[in-house]
Amino acid sequence: MAEFSARDPSQPAFWDERFAAGFTPWEAAVVPSEFGRWLDQAGPGAGARVLIPGCGAAYEVAALAARGCDVLAIDYSAVAVDRARIKLGAELGRRVMLADFFAFEAAPFDWIYERAFLAALPPRMWSAWAERCGRVLRPGGGLVGFFFVDEVAPEPRRGPPFAITSVELRGLLGVAFDQIADHAVAPAESAPVFAGRERWQCWRRR
Numbered sequence: 001m002a003e004f005s006a007r008d009p010s011q012p013a014f015w016d017e018r019f020a021a022g023f024t025p026w027e028a029a030v031v032p033s034e035f036g037r038w039l040d041q042a043g044p045g046a047g048a049r050v051l052i053p054g055c056g057a058a059y060e061v062a063a064l065a066a067r068g069c070d071v072l073a074i075d076y077s078a079v080a081v082d083r084a085r086i087k088l089g090a091e092l093g094r095r096v097m098l099a100d101f102f103a104f105e106a107a108p109f110d111w112i113y114e115r116a117f118l119a120a121l122p123p124r125m126w127s128a129w130a131e132r133c134g135r136v137l138r139p140g141g142g143l144v145g146f147f148f149v150d151e152v153a154p155e156p157r158r159g160p161p162f163a164i165t166s167v168e169l170r171g172l173l174g175v176a177f178d179q180i181a182d183h184a185v186a187p188a189e190s191a192p193v194f195a196g197r198e199r200w201q202c203w204r205r206r
């Protein structure tokens with residue numbers, strides 16, 4: 001396995017180093033099928049403002065843009081943003097912005113799409129994440145996507161990816177959100193690092 005010098009996943013250098021080395025075991029490398037089903041059945045309408053925080057390779061941007069969504073994908077790793085822009089090409093690449101989720105100027109969004117972003121954050125940052133999600137979504141907006149859930153909190157908490165329990169997630173989001181969907185993702189549809197512990201969830205901002 002590759003040796004890395006950056007060890008703190010709360011810093012962009014951690015992610016820059018891994019993207020630059022091509023060490024990205026979290027990547028789906030395709031548009032995840034659960035996401036595709038959601039788009040077809042219940043997803044955002046044309047013109048909906050969708051935020052993808054910690055977008056990495058930003059695989060989902062093209063599918064959202066094709067549906068007419070006003071999608072903004074952000075990542076604070078410059079290497080990730082460069083890669084995503086090259087892959088998406090000039091026009092779609094303009095939807096990818098170098099920005100820190102906790103600090104960028106955010107207009108209210110209709111949706112936040114979550115995949116492997118919460119699991120990238122050390123647990124000490126989770127309450128700030130939940131608070132920020134509530135702040136950047138309009139009332140009635142949705143937080144939807146994949147959550148890395150383990151019913152028994154692993155001790156010590158090692159990661160990334162950092163697993164969260166359902167109880168912890170409800171504690172974080174229950175303050176400002178109602179859960180409106182929750183089901184297990186078939187292990188074969190997850191990247192191996194998440195397989196068997198990934199759930200598709202949707203939370204509505206009150």
Ligand SMILES: C[S@@+](CC[C@H](N)C(=O)[O-])C[C@H]1O[C@@H](n2cnc3c(N)ncnc32)[C@H](O)[C@@H]1O
Pocket residue numbers: 010012015016026027028053054055056057058074075076077080099100101102115116117120160
């Ligand atoms: C595990 S990767 C997931 C990438 C992508 N969501 C995916 O599904 O492939 C986590 C990503 O979150 C980004 N990230 C971590 N903290 C961030 C922050 N505060 N603001 C923006 N991006 C952040 C990292 O740079 C990295 O690209």
